[in-house]
Amino acid sequence: MTDRLTQLQDAVDQLAQQFVAAVHFVHKRHDYQTLGPNDKVREVKPEEMQQTIDPLPAEDFQAGLSELSRDLITKEQQIEYLISMLPGLQNSEEDQEKSIKELEEDLKAAEAQRQEALKEKDEILAELDRVIQSIRRP
Amino acid sequence: MADEEDPQSLVGTFPEPPSFYKDFTPANVARIEELRKTAGLKDLTPRLPNVPEYLINLQPPAEPEDGKWRVFGDHYTLEDKLPTLEEVGAVSLPPTHPSRLQSSPSSSQVAQNNHYDHALELKRLTKSLLLNFLELLTTLSQNPGHASAKISDINTLLINIHHALNEYRPHQARESAAELMQDHLDTIRRETTSVREGVDRARRVLEGLGSLTFAEREASQAPVDEEAEKNRLKQQEELTLWNCADALLA
Numbered sequence: 001m002t003d004r005l006t007q008l009q010d011a012v013d014q015l016a017q018q019f020v021a022a023v024h025f026v027h028k029r030h031d032y033q034t035l036g037p038n039d040k041v042r043e044v045k046p047e048e049m050q051q052t053i054d055p056l057p058a059e060d061f062q063a064g065l066s067e068l069s070r071d072l073i074t075k076e077q078q079i080e081y082l083i084s085m086l087p088g089l090q091n092s093e094e095d096q097e098k099s100i101k102e103l104e105e106d107l108k109a110a111e112a113q114r115q116e117a118l119k120e121k122d123e124i125l126a127e128l129d130r131v132i133q134s135i136r137r138p
Numbered sequence: 139m140a141d142e143e144d145p146q147s148l149v150g151t152f153p154e155p156p157s158f159y160k161d162f163t164p165a166n167v168a169r170i171e172e173l174r175k176t177a178g179l180k181d182l183t184p185r186l187p188n189v190p191e192y193l194i195n196l197q198p199p200a201e202p203e204d205g206k207w208r209v210f211g212d213h214y215t216l217e218d219k220l221p222t223l224e225e226v227g228a229v230s231l232p233p234t235h236p237s238r239l240q241s242s243p244s245s246s247q248v249a250q251n252n253h254y255d256h257a258l259e260l261k262r263l264t265k266s267l268l269l270n271f272l273e274l275l276t277t278l279s280q281n282p283g284h285a286s287a288k289i290s291d292i293n294t295l296l297i298n299i300h301h302a303l304n305e306y307r308p309h310q311a312r313e314s315a316a317e318l319m320q321d322h323l324d325t326i327r328r329e330t331t332s333v334r335e336g337v338d339r340a341r342r343v344l345e346g347l348g349s350l351t352f353a354e355r356e357a358s359q360a361p362v363d364e365e366a367e368k369n370r371l372k373q374q375e376e377l378t379l380w381n382c383a384d385a386l387l388a
Contacts, residue, residue, distance in 0.1 A: 005303050005310050012264075012299050019271050019292070023278070076268050083260045086306065087313040096312040103319040110326040117333040124340045131347055 008082045015075045022068045029064065031055035158195035170196045229294045260302055267295045 002010075032055070034040065056064065091099075170193050189197065205216040274288040 003310060003314070005307060009300060009303050012296065012303075015264075015267065016292075016296055019274075022271075023275070026275070072268065072271070076264055079264050080261050083257050083264070086257060087310055087317075091313070093309070093312070096309070096316060100312065100316050100319065103316060103323060107319060107323050107326070110323055110330065114326050114330045114333070117330045117337065121333050121337050121340075124337050124344070128340055128344060131344060135347075 161195045
């Protein structure tokens with residue numbers, strides 16, 4: 001689990017990779033089309049066709065297209081969500097410094113209290129020890 | 139001196155140490171210590187302005203004058219700051235938010251809204267990234283030769299997003315520092331209360347114990363006294379008996 005900024009940067013990079021993947025998909029997996037009624041798809045030998053494109057059936061191609069575009073939108077939404085989850089958006093630098101200073105003071109006070117409590121604990125422990133010993137003596 | 143390569147050093151698995159290690163003789167080290175002492179320098183500033191030639195390797199080299207150096211093909215600077223996009227050679231997209239456009243950066247209102255705008259700016263950049271991709275696809279389908287301009291647009295957008303995120307890093311660092319401190323504070327407070335609870339429990343036990351021992355002692359002391367009294371009475375009785383017998387026998 002990395003921090004949110006790194007997550008966000010990773011997500012942006014993933015979006016860029018998805019761009020490449022989408023272009024690649026469209027580039028490689030389409031089938032030949034005719035542009036006018038008089039056009040005819042040129043017959044190519046199967047082994048030659050293998051090298052340029054690898055057409056999918058029309059429905060699968062459409063399904064792939066819509067899946068890729070859905071993924072793109074989802075990733076973009078993820079990025080926006082991550083942006084709105086960035087820590088401390090509402091705090092300015094002065095706010096941060098102030099709250100850090102306050103926390104520092106609180107920490108000092110709490111530490112002092114803790115030491116006091118520990119001292120008290122030691123005292124009560126010694127007291128208890130003494131009592132137990134005095135019980136055993138007779 | 140440093141250029142004299144030992145031919146064996148080319149064969150070894152590990153590279154030889156730099157030849158100036160030979161300068162660190164006890165005599166030389168003592169000499170430079172003395173020089174430092176006479177110059178009155180503290181440990182933190184160990185560079186002496188004028189040292190003899192043979193001692194030159196015994197002190198660290200000076201800072202690079204322009205504050206830049208290269209190690210392993212990477213550039214480093216003394217000042218640890220984020221280079222601006224212009225310095226890297228990328229196009230910096232101007233901020234589009236109206237509040238940042240119309241007011242000068244010195245006004246305090248901008249400083250307050252700065253990070254909120256940051257998020258908005260980022261969202262805009264992401265949106266235009268998608269839009270530019272759509273345009274790229276359109277260009278590709280109609281005139282693939284013109285696509286390179288769009289690709290460089292997308293490149294600029296991506297660089298700008300990353301740059302904006304990196305600018306945000308110090309802010310996040312402060313934020314997580316505050317978070318850590320808050321966590322630590324909570325831990326300390328929890329610990330203190332649990333210790334206090336323990337102390338209180340122990341104190342109650344002690345008090346209970348104290349009253350217990352007291353009662354026992356009273357209970358055990360009372361019969362002892364009674365017995366002593368009985369013994370005393372018995373002895374007295376015996377004593378009077380013996381006295382009577384003595385009187386009778388006499």
